[in-house]
Amino acid sequence: MGLDRSDLLERIRTAGVVGAGGAGFPTHRKLDAQVEHVIANGAECEPLLYKDREVMLQESVRLMEGLRLMQEITGATTVTICVKEKNADVMDVLRPLMEPLGFRSLVYPNVYPAGDEYVLVHAVTGRLIPPGGLPLHVGCVVDNVETIINVAKAVEGIPVHEKWVTVTGEVAEPKTFKVPLGTSFRECIEMAGGLTCEDPAILTGGVMMGGLSFDLEAPVTKTIGGLIVLPSDHYLVQRKGAPKETYTRVGHGQCDQCSMCTELCPRYLMGYPIEPHKVMRNLLMTGEDKQRTSLWAEFCCECNICSLIACPEQLDPKNICVDAKALLRETKTSRTEQELEVLTRGIHPARHGREVPISRLYRQLGLNPYDRPAKFAEASAQPASVRIPLRQHIGTPASSSVELGQQVKAGELIGTVAVKDLGCPVHAGIAGTVSKINGSEIIISA
Numbered sequence: 001m002g003l004d005r006s007d008l009l010e011r012i013r014t015a016g017v018v019g020a021g022g023a024g025f026p027t028h029r030k031l032d033a034q035v036e037h038v039i040a041n042g043a044e045c046e047p048l049l050y051k052d053r054e055v056m057l058q059e060s061v062r063l064m065e066g067l068r069l070m071q072e073i074t075g076a077t078t079v080t081i082c083v084k085e086k087n088a089d090v091m092d093v094l095r096p097l098m099e100p101l102g103f104r105s106l107v108y109p110n111v112y113p114a115g116d117e118y119v120l121v122h123a124v125t126g127r128l129i130p131p132g133g134l135p136l137h138v139g140c141v142v143d144n145v146e147t148i149i150n151v152a153k154a155v156e157g158i159p160v161h162e163k164w165v166t167v168t169g170e171v172a173e174p175k176t177f178k179v180p181l182g183t184s185f186r187e188c189i190e191m192a193g194g195l196t197c198e199d200p201a202i203l204t205g206g207v208m209m210g211g212l213s214f215d216l217e218a219p220v221t222k223t224i225g226g227l228i229v230l231p232s233d234h235y236l237v238q239r240k241g242a243p244k245e246t247y248t249r250v251g252h253g254q255c256d257q258c259s260m261c262t263e264l265c266p267r268y269l270m271g272y273p274i275e276p277h278k279v280m281r282n283l284l285m286t287g288e289d290k291q292r293t294s295l296w297a298e299f300c301c302e303c304n305i306c307s308l309i310a311c312p313e314q315l316d317p318k319n320i321c322v323d324a325k326a327l328l329r330e331t332k333t334s335r336t337e338q339e340l341e342v343l344t345r346g347i348h349p350a351r352h353g354r355e356v357p358i359s360r361l362y363r364q365l366g367l368n369p370y371d372r373p374a375k376f377a378e379a380s381a382q383p384a385s386v387r388i389p390l391r392q393h394i395g396t397p398a399s400s401s402v403e404l405g406q407q408v409k410a411g412e413l414i415g416t417v418a419v420k421d422l423g424c425p426v427h428a429g430i431a432g433t434v435s436k437i438n439g440s441e442i443i444i445s446a
Contacts, residue, residue: 079101251320399415
């Protein structure tokens with residue numbers, strides 16, 4: 001094709017490629033670096049989801065091309081595709097395509113959170129990312145497999161206007177499919193056979209780190225990989241829906257400093273200075289003392305093991321850590337390099353023995369009834385309208401580049417971000433008429 005490095009990065013930018021695994025970081029910025037390792041994250045960290053598995057199976061050729069392009073852009077000498085044991089059979093399909101390209105594979109145990117980039121970088125390279133750092137700091141780029149496929153499509157001239165998503169839980173037929181961006185949760189659920197409970201709640205993106213929504217008209221975005229439908233009275237819904245006033249009040253009176261939240265914390269076990277049980281103490285403090293104890297939350301990855309698995313009293317150390325990190329940002333407080341050097345210990349000798357098996361997670365969180373395959377199905381989505389949020393990525397939101405009443409095609413540019421800003425353009429999920437524009441979204445009617 002004769003494209004140089006800057007041309008490739010520009011195609012990736014204008015196609016609106018962002019992290020499809022949930023983070024939403026603009027991919028052209030991530031790839032604008034020289035590294036040793038490119039790591040494809042197909043670990044599917046979150047329980048119940050099949051999106052990454054089906055993406056790898058259905059788009060295996062584009063996955064290889066996306067990795068080849070990323071290797072060309074970054075100058076990486078090693079490319080590794082990572083999956084968990086539950087998807088080891090996917091490697092049987094990929095291996096004949098990988099071997100001629102010299103790509104490697106890594107199969108990680110069925111534990112949570114195996115898809116954490118800190119975990120994958122260490123598993124592939126033996127290197128530890130510095131506290132609060134990025135894979136780039138140890139010569140690595142990590143991207144979700146769907147993101148990598150979108151890189152290949154971007155170079156073909158196809159922008160991101162569709163999304164792979166698993167729909168499971170309280171639905172008649174769990175499925176994974178590709179839908180236009182902006183498709184409503186309701187339509188996705190209908191394509192999975194419809195609801196099987198009367199009062200649904202939706203976990204967006206995953207049962208552990210995903211958000212909670214009760215809005216069936218909310219749109220699928222570039223970062224949503226799954227919709228897990230649960231009854232509103234399910235344990236997980238009750239826990240995730242608890243207001244700050246509740247979890248702080250209960251934590252203030254009930255935490256007995258047993259330290260189980262710390263002993264199972266994946267980042268603590270990798271040697272980082274994060275100790276949730278010490279953060280819980282800040283509920284009893286004010287002023288500088290509160291800031292000092294909040295520093296033990298600085299490197300929390302918000303995986304939710306402390307709150308949903310470890311705590312024997314069902315307290316919420318994760319949200320206390322999230323609030324503590326907000327306080328640190330507000331007060332511009334952080335540890336010095338000297339403190340970090342002293343407090344960063346290296347891998348805990350019991351780390352692998354304390355990783356949480358997915359089977360335990362299913363049992364403890366009441367998810368066994370929903371452990372059903374969600375295989376790929378050709379989507380039948382023909383939404384009458386789609387809602388395209390202008391912020392589907394980290395950084396500056398897109399600005400509308402269309403007018404009310406304008407006719408657009410599927411994949412046509414509808415929102416732009418200045419090249420100098422951190423952000424990505426957005427594109428129409430379907431062909432139709434721009435029927436509404438406001439500060440946060442564009443609605444297109446078919």
